[in-house]
Each structure stands twice: as structure tokens, then as C-alpha cells.
Amino acid sequence: MDREAWVMRAVEALRFATFKDIQRYLDEEGEPFSKKELEDTLKALVAKGLLEEKEGTYRLARKKGSAEALKKLFGD
Template identity: 80%
Template sequence: MDRKGWVMRALEALRFATFQEIQRYLDEEGEPFSKKELQDTLKALAQEGKVEEKEGTYRLARKRGGGEAFAKLFED
């Protein structure tokens, strides 16, 4: 699994988590990330819209409605 996959897995398990909580989870799972690696990965996931951050707490981005998926599917 790549770095993004591990961070997504951590957020699925933790639901809402601080940077330190995510780092601790990854360490316990045997996938230690450096501080910079984790910061870069969280930033990339946020830019992709897969993770939301508010006041230092991270979570998976909310799922958008089916209407958006339908619109993407049938864009002209």
C-alpha cells in the first residue's frame, strides 16, 4: 500500500484525528512515517479533496451526492 493508502486507512479507523494521532496509529501498524512525509501526504490528500482539515483535526472528506457523479459521467 502506498503512503496515501496508509493515511486513508488510518483516517477510516480513527474517523477524526489530529496529526499526532494519525502518526501514532501508523507507528502502531508498523508503517512509521517521518513528520514531513505525513504532512506532505495529508496536504496532497486535502488538495485532491479526499481529506478535510479543520483546526488541526483531519477526517475523510464527506461523500458528495450521486448527482455529481451522474453529471461527471455524462459531461459533454
């Protein structure tokens, strides 16, 4: 798995997680990340809309709904 997949797996397992929670989870799974790697990966996942961050807590992004899915498929 790549870095993003590992971080997504950690957040899925933890549901609501701080940076330290995610780091601890990855260490326990045998995938230690440097602080910079983890920060960059979290920022990238938030920018892609896969994660949400609020006050230092990360969670999976909410689903946009069927209207958004149809718009993606068929355009405007």
C-alpha cells in the same frame, strides 16, 4: 500499500484524527512516516478532496451526492 493508502486507512479507522493521532496509528501499525512525509501526504489528500481538514483535525471527505456522480460520468 503506498503512503496515501496508509494515511487513508488511519483516518478511516480513527474517524476524526489530529496529526499526532495519525502518526501514532501508523507507528503502531509498523509504518512509521517522517513528519515531513506525513504532512505532505495529508496536504495531497486534502488537495485531492479525499480528506477534509478543520482546525488541525482530519476526516474523510463527505460524499458529494448523486448529482456530482452523474456530472462526473456524463459531463455538463
